[in-house]
Amino acid sequence: MGRLIVVSGPSGAGKGTIIDRVLERMENVKLSVSCTTREPRPGEVEGVNYYYITKEEFERRIEAGMFLEYESFFDNYYGTPVDKVHEELSKGNHIILEIDVKGGMNVKRMEPDSLLIFIAPPDLEELKRRLVGRGTETPEQIIQRTMRAEIEMQYMDQYDHVIVNDDLDKAVEEMIALISE
Ligand code: ADP
Numbered sequence: 001m002g003r004l005i006v007v008s009g010p011s012g013a014g015k016g017t018i019i020d021r022v023l024e025r026m027e028n029v030k031l032s033v034s035c036t037t038r039e040p041r042p043g044e045v046e047g048v049n050y051y052y053i054t055k056e057e058f059e060r061r062i063e064a065g066m067f068l069e070y071e072s073f074f075d076n077y078y079g080t081p082v083d084k085v086h087e088e089l090s091k092g093n094h095i096i097l098e099i100d101v102k103g104g105m106n107v108k109r110m111e112p113d114s115l116l117i118f119i120a121p122p123d124l125e126e127l128k129r130r131l132v133g134r135g136t137e138t139p140e141q142i143i144q145r146t147m148r149a150e151i152e153m154q155y156m157d158q159y160d161h162v163i164v165n166d167d168l169d170k171a172v173e174e175m176i177a178l179i180s181e
């Protein structure tokens, strides 16, 4: 049976970058694609980054029990479709959920055998530099996300493992080692 792997950490810490490399290297690891009501960012692709749906459709799916977990923040909903998670686990694959800390805590409660990994930036200055460098958020969104980062960092202790992403190659190796344990 595959394992449910939660990856959280503040926006800009490098979660997406690390996960992409892990997926390239481990055939039995899949990524859960969440649903969101937020607008796609330039370059994001439907069904790859997210499934982009309306608020009404999201609420319909909540009612229908189609989410393993969901949260609402930055005025938008984000949720993990339950069907794909079950499908991959039953095939024996591991599945990564890249979700926020509240979602992570919910999954830990529901599925205590999950592996919870927190990706931390070396420090908040570097986090802000990476967010600015990524160039996908407005200055206002960068402020919002760095403020939220401090709250997210308070959940770090609740995670099974913390990977400090100062060196990308090292961080990728650490995650592969944890999943392979
Ligand atoms: P997240 O998914 O956590 O929001 P990203 O993976 O988008 O973060 O990374 C944010 C930015 O930081 C990207 O531009 C990425 O290329 C860069 N980045 C990721 N890891 C490192 C690292 N170890 N050192 C320097 N820059 C990094």
Ligand code: 5GP
Pocket: 008, 009, 011, 034, 035, 038, 069, 070, 071, 078, 079, 080, 098, 099, 100, 101, 102, 103, 104
């Ligand atoms: P972004 O807008 O940068 O793509 O994502 C914002 C936050 O939503 C990130 O912390 C991301 O991990 C989180 N997130 C993405 N999908 C989900 C989900 O399905 N559930 C929860 N709880 N959080 C999610």
